[in-house]
Amino acid sequence: MTLSTAPLSLPDALHIAGERITETSAGSYEHIFPGTGRPNGTVPLAGRAEIDRAVESGRLAQREWLALGADRRRDLLIALADAVAARAAEFTRLNVADYAVPVSFAGNAVLLERFLRHFAGYVDKPHGLSTPVSGSADVNLVEREPYGVMGVIAPWNGPMVVAGACVAPALAAGNAVVFKASPQAPFAPLRFGELCTEVGLPPGLVNVVTGHAETGDALVRHPGIGKIHFTGGVETARTIIRTAAANLTPVVAELGGKSANIIFADADLDLAAQLSAHQGPLTQSGQSCACASRILVHDSVYDAFLEKFLAVVESAKVGDPYDPAVAVGPVVSAQAADRILAAIDDAVGAGAGELLTGGHRLGGDLADGYYLEPTVFGGVDNRCALAQIETFGPVVSVMRFTDEDEAIRIANDTPYGLNAFVQTTNLARAHRVSRQLEAGSVWVNKYSDISPQGPYGGYKHSGYGRTGGLDGLYEFLRIKNIRIGLG
Template identity: 75%
Template sequence: MVSTTDNHQPAPSLPGGLFIGGDRIDRSSGGTHEHIFPGTGRSNGTIALAGSEEIDLAVASGKHAQREWMSFTADRRRDLLIDLADAVRDHMAEFSQLNVHDYGVPVSLAINTILVERFLRHFAGYVDKPHGLSSPVSGSFDLNLIEREPYGVVGVIAPWNGSMVVAAACAAPALAAGNAVVFKPSALAPFAALRFGELCAEVGLPAGLVNIVPARTEGGDALVRHRGISKIHFTGGGETARKILTAAAQNLTPVVAELGGKSANIVFADADLDAAAQLSAYQGPIVQSGQSCASASRVLVQESVYDTFLEKFVGAVEAARVGDPFDPSVVFGPVVSRHDTDRILGVIDEAVATRSGELVTGGKRIGGELAEGFYIEPTVFADVDNRSALAQVETFGPVVSVIKFTDEADAIRIANDSPYGLNAFIQTTDLTRAHRVSRQLEAGSIWINQISDISPQGPYGGYKQSGFGRTGGLDGLNEFLQVKNIRIGMG
């Protein structure tokens, strides 16, 4: 179903430039980028990009602000983070609009800002809680302290499809741990992140504690190689991660990497097939037009219900309302750019040419009144060979493979036959099976009868080529703390 209402908002109110040391910088050494709104192909304006000079300035500003931040009492730091959570909540509608402008996510799904508020409130609670412990020492009565301290200035590199999710999952615990943050959003999606930086200053965080530096490769490389950066948290693709690890090795800077996925969604015969079809449609090609590392892009279906499920699944996919992402009734929007449109259509054409599976719905660019935007029909291939590139390579678009399996062991084998291991999904009404299968799946997060729904209480991260390190939970906080052992002689 297609909606053609044009609710595209005017661009002049969008934040631009860089945000360093509490100030906006509209000119920089990294050049500029013309931001194109994916829904219409029209320009949202030109933004400045950070080069090495601005990265130097941001790191220096962060160092100064971090010392000031740690001079505050724990109570004051906690309360400021709660104030920031309140401010984010109060600007929720504004952030939702900025998310739509950033990368065309439908406003009905632009809920990433809610995560920022939740993560800030959660991790604010850790500020005044013990971060260390004491331990006896063998053969001695010495006082042995194990402390956890902030790194100092950390670099956070966010992908275009989730700058506010990364602000939630990374900036919140980094600040709670006592660090300053140099945050690099993609040039494709800078607006919400820039507004978040402004809000940090408005509520009273030290100027420079959070610096926002949209950049291309030059600025990102300067950030990773900077001697003043004590840790890097990167979210994105494996190819870029390899470059970051190589660059970070120059200063032996530690890196956390949350990378891509080709997640299996296993539908057993005992599942509620109507609910499973709706969930699979949403978590597969619909949410963010499949442009998510959490996308369940391989749907594994038990052969006894395969035909029944496929009919329900395709029906749910085709019923999704497509159109202008500013229309509240729309759930399926454009992909992020013209380049990605061509790339995804190339994947579809290759799958058809190589007979990797049967194309049962979608597969084309959407025309008509949406022709100027970057819209691709939500696409489903059935009877896919799990060994094919269609099933093994992350598409990062609205393309899903449906694969048949015989029994539980076969499902586990196919699900684990992937270089990735970020998420896995299980649809079943058998609790014993859910426990048994989840423990055999090679993935960092297992979601049973529900969508991927990250929370500040739960650690999130991948196995295999889906990365290492965690966000969320105590594990996520500890990623931004380093351990120091202090031993006091008592003899």
């Protein structure tokens, strides 16, 4: 099979201090396109020397950024949003080139644009307040100030979403950013870095680098970094937090999930089947922290729901991610495919549930890529590894419940707490259940639709801190108290 062509030119340079950096102290990385298993391009990797330069240029650019004044900073962020919008088609194809997300789902530039426009509106808004002081006529000011240079570490599955959720509020708050992209998804982030300079942001205000764990370690250890925002896995987060502790650098962690999707007897089953399929094994091949991989169905509608759900899953087209008709692309790498297939085999061997559909790697015209069948297990026990460990692939577990209390108990019986989903037409139940679910976001009768107005983040092992909304802005500001004596 010949896949549709990638963009004619893939970015091949780091973006540091407004310059293209092609030769680095850490060498280069050959990017493999998951749709074909063949090389897609080569990108340089940032070493400690490049991180040093990025942080120093960020420090200087941040001073220049603040000196521009609020109106100019606001206008530049709006100009950046305009530039992203004008290049939406290019960013879409770069996203496909990065990690083979189907083009039908690859329009993350729209979300990046929304975050930039939203937070541009906060640049010139007051962030502090004045309060009385007990027993004194002093003036008591509480102000919010930028950290200086923020380190943002993005995952491969959606780096442009992280750019919107983190870079936009960081700049609005007055910070500079060193953005570390995964070498598995470098192209769209590197192009975004170029665009930041092209629209007139001070060179060095947004530096974009790629690299493996060693690059992240250099960034986290750097004494010039004011705060780290990390999106990724739990074990990596623990390493980052321990490393950052040496400099007492604060860390925000947006981590994984094992989200429950509760289908009540009064749900619209056709809608629930569509939402469950796309929020589960189909979108991004289940490679999302927001994946609803545990589907809880009321016993009275279990069979009816399952019939509709499997029909949606099995009718989804798997194939060329550049084909607009394709709903499911490959997983990100050969290693990921092997890991996911091993988890499926383990679940079958352990009798974790009945394998209802999928479970294999696709061959034929797709054999060279890393394509897996969307996989559904039924009758799963929530205590088994399949239901408790994040698979990060197109694999979901379907299980029964008999009443509301049992559904809530099963949904909360996980170390994770990023998202939860509720399907019901009963308004009272929607409110009642949502308030009892241990998750940072609850989505009722809809998929996870991150927006710049809503704070997003997790409970428990899904991390702490928020992106989006005022809470997301405040993650990039630190508090200062000023007392002025009048007596």
